Amino acid sequence: MKYLGIIIVLVLMSCSSDDSQNDPLYNTQSNKLSVGASANDLLSDTTFSSLVVEVVYVEGFEPSxxxxxxFVSFLENRTFKPNGITVQKRAISSPGLTPYTNQEIAAIEDSNRLLYNNDNQIAVWAFFADGSSANNTDSGVVLGTAYRNTSFVIYQETIQQLTSGTITNTTPILESTVITHEFGHILGLTNLGTPLQTNHEDLEHPKHCNIESCLMYWKAESGNGVMSMISGGSIPQLDAQCIADLQANGGK
Ligand SMILES: [Zn+2]
Ligand SMILES: [Zn+2]
Incomplete structure (x- = not known):
């Protein structure tokens, strides 16, 4: 590949069904809504006072x-969860499907996910894949995708390849950047379920912030954007306008 670009793709995919209200698995269905639909539930403690993240990785592709x-610090800084934020992590064997389509990623979740919302606790699914996204092209590779209201995938193999051989260990920085960018979308950024308080959506790059240094800036999705954004050795942070949006939607 002559040119290695980087794309963090956001796919809006709603798998909710019209009869979910009558479904005995309603709590399962409540985790199968579109990206951004649970932003307030994640940010505030109105309905859910605690949060659990189910981290599942393919053997050999454990996140640092x-x-x-x-990621937990990011959540603690932005959400009200007085009864705590916990992580449950485990490995699975390779599904053997790389490169992964979004449909395959959703099916892997459906087959392996154990934790769904209950009365007081909201659950998040994070999958770390042993391969690449089927959406990769010669001009861009996908590092992660938020695809449901409480679900995202990280293409851990691609992250490891991009950061291998670096003198300083940039893998945890890139991992942290992609995880928090994707979760920013799940928190409704930018204008993706969390209403804008100021006009800072980049209309040329919808659902992203127009502040160049912000975690939710579009360059995190294109060309060498991510690598240049982390070249200083630090993880891009949310800017004041994105934080103001989260605060107005129940967050910190
Ligand atoms: Zn994005
Ligand atoms: Zn921003």
Whole structure:
């Protein structure tokens, strides 16, 4: 591949059914809505006072503990969960389907996910794949995708390949960046279920922030954007306008 670009793709995919209200598995269905639909439930403690993240990785593609710790800190800084945020992590064997389509990623979740919302606790599914996205092209590779209201995938093999051979260990920084960018979409950024408080959506790159240094900036999705954004060795942070949006929707 002559040119290695980087894309973090957001796919809006709703798998909710019209009869979910009558479904005995309603709590399962409540985790199968579109991206951004549970932003307030995740940000506030109105309905859910605690949050659990089910981290499932393919053997050999475990995310770094640094990245998981950074993700938990991101959640603690932005959400009200007085009864705590916990992570349950485990490995599965390879589904053997790389490159993965979004439909395959959703099917892997459906086959392996154990934790769904209950009365007081909201559950999040994070899958770390042993391969690449089927949406990769010669001009861009996908590092992660938020595809349901509480679900995202990280293409851990692609992240490891991009950061292998670097003098300083950038893998945890890239992991942390992709995880928090995808979760930013799940929190409704930008204008994706969390209403804008100021006009900072980049209309040329919808559902992204127009502040160049912000975690939700579109360059995190194109060309060498991500690598240049993390070249200083730090993880891009949400800017003040994105934080204001989250605060107005029940967050910190
Ligand atoms: Zn994005
Ligand atoms: Zn922003």
């Amino acid at each position: 503990q640094t990245a998981i710790s950074n």
